[in-house]
Amino acid sequence: MLKTALIGCGRISPLHLVSIKMLKEAELIAVCDIKEDRALSTALQYNCKHYLDYKDMLLKERPEVVHICTPHYLHHEMAVFAAKLGIHVITEKPMAIKYEDAVDMVNCCKENNVSLSIMFQNRFNKAVRFIRNEITKGSLGKPLAARVIVTWSRSDDYYGKSDWKGTWEKEGGGVVIDQAIHSLDLVRYITDKKPLSVQANIFNRKHKKFDIEDISEGIVEFEDNFTLSFYTMNYFTCDLPIDITIHCEKGIAKIIGDEGVIDYIDGRKTSILLQEEDKIDYGGNVKKYWGYCHYTEIESIYQSLQKNNSNDPKKFNDLVEVSGEDGLITQQIINAIYESGINSKKVELPLGY
Ligand SMILES: NC(=O)c1ccc[n+]([C@@H]2O[C@H](COP(=O)([O-])OP(=O)(O)OC[C@H]3O[C@@H](n4cnc5c(N)ncnc54)[C@H](O)[C@@H]3O)[C@@H](O)[C@H]2O)c1
Known part of the structure; x- marks a missing residue:
């Protein structure tokens, strides 16, 4: 032990x-x-x-x-x-x-x-694993583009109750570094592509008591002309299931929350549903x-x-x-979104510092 x-x-x-x-x-x-x-x-x-x-x-x-x-x-x-x-x-x-x-x-x-x-x-979710496996095997052909939509709810009350969230100094940002990070990580994990550049906007639209961004949209360009377009915000009225769509040569793979669907061009369709036995029981009092x-x-x-x-x-x-070296690639994308958003410019990767 x-x-x-x-x-x-x-x-x-x-x-x-x-x-x-x-x-x-x-x-x-x-x-x-x-x-x-x-x-x-x-x-x-x-x-x-x-x-x-x-x-x-x-x-x-x-x-x-x-x-x-x-x-x-x-x-x-x-x-x-x-x-x-x-x-x-x-x-x-x-x-x-x-x-x-x-x-x-x-x-x-x-x-x-x-x-x-x-x-x-x-990365360990059943739908994510299944779709990654299909893309790695080549059954969906070449990945062409991905789209990520995150519309979650983090109220003023949520930020106000924390002694570190909602601050650049201690949280390091808002919706991008805290909530959207998972979906952005998943696209590069599933496709295994190297990111080359980032162009993004960040704004604070609704959380006026806090100065971190609560919305960001942009594009990450990867090798092989693969692109990820994203729209992420945390001033919606509830946490809608995350939407990750990956358009490939032979079909479209979609992750909605914990479940997935693949629509092949030839008419076949595969659904990856979360079954009762897949769920891990952490006990009734543990937040989901x-x-x-x-x-x-x-x-x-x-x-x-x-x-x-x-x-x-x-x-x-x-x-x-999920090693530190692997995590560094997603960390670069996150930091590049901030650099691009703050300075209104395209940021090339890898980041120099
Ligand atoms: N993987 C996920 O899906 C997921 C979900 C939620 C949170 N998180 C991450 O988990 C981390 C913690 O988030 P949280 O929501 O539990 O925050 P939290 O504020 O509820 O908990 C943080 C705890 O750290 C303690 N702490 C602060 N400074 C400390 C110090 N110097 N020494 C010891 N303890 C100290 C605080 O007192 C607090 O109890 C963050 O990195 C957050 O992004 C990940």
């Missing part, structure tokens, strides 16, 4: 904690939060130690794995501190606010021979997010780490499914 610890006992943490509890490969030894009531109640619920200072926890407990579930601006410093102690890192998205900090995380984990995994749990696969990604990380412990200990980063 790998000894594990978690930093940040907020809203997303139960998905990690329940997953760790369900895994035979992991043992939770400690949790940390600067808010004592959260740290203490989480420790009582999961029967482990609690800390108020993450450095103190990592130095005293020396876990083999740490889960970072804190505000965006802390992911970089926490990942680097853990890596230097030889601790494998699993961080919630986004990797970091700045691209250069994300690069530093990757380099530091490599230098210290620990793995860095990014939580992009939607888009995608249900935190457990699946976390399980795959622990299994990779265990396998690697007994084989070749030099390749930790290559083994995990």
Whole structure:
């Protein structure tokens, strides 16, 4: 069993904690939060130690794995501190606010021979896996263009209740870095194309008490003339299912929320529906997010780490499914959207810094 610890006992943490509890490969030894009531109640619920200072926890407990579930601006410093102690890192998205900090995380984990995994749990959704597989096999022909539509609801009240969301300094942006990041990541994951440039607009239309963007539209141009056009906003009145459409030479693949459909030009149609048995039960009190696969990604990380412990200990980063290096490509797209939107110019990739 790998000894594990978690930093940040907020809203997303139960998905990690329940997953760790369900895994035979992991043992939770400690949790940390600067808010004592959260740290203490989480420790009582999961029967482990609690800390108020993450450095103190990592130095005293020396876990083999740490889960970072804190505000965006802390992911970089926490990942680097853990890596230097030889601790494998699993961080919630986004990797970091700045691209250069994300690069530093990757380099530091490599230098210290620990793995860095990014939580992009939607990559493990059944519809996503199926459509990616069909595109990789070539049954849909060449991908030509994709379209992403995100119309979600994040109220003033939602931002107002948080001591870090809604600020450039701590959240690093709004709808793009926090909500649309999953869908933008999925298009490049499914098509496996290299992004070349970004042109985007960002605006704040409705959240006047906060200065982050709440709408963005734009285009990401990839190799092979493949393009991704996106429209993402978070001032709708409810969270509509995410719409990702990929037009390929031999048909159209569509992901709507957790389900998928492929319409082939020759008239065939395949639907990828979410069945009861696909759903992971995190317990009644755990908030539901888009995608249900935190457990699946976390399980795959622990299994990779265990396998690697007994084989070749030099390749930790290559083994995990959503590695830091892989996450860097999506991080570039996110940062390029902001750079393009703020400076009203086309941004070429890879980003220089
Ligand atoms: N993968 C997903 O679908 C998904 C969904 C929601 C949130 N998230 C991500 O999870 C992360 C956390 O989001 P959240 O909604 O749980 O936020 P949250 O504000 O509910 O929780 C963050 C917690 O971190 C604690 N914290 C802050 N500074 C700390 C420090 N220095 N040391 C220890 N603890 C500290 C806070 O007290 C809080 O309890 C973010 O990166 C967010 O983007 C991912």
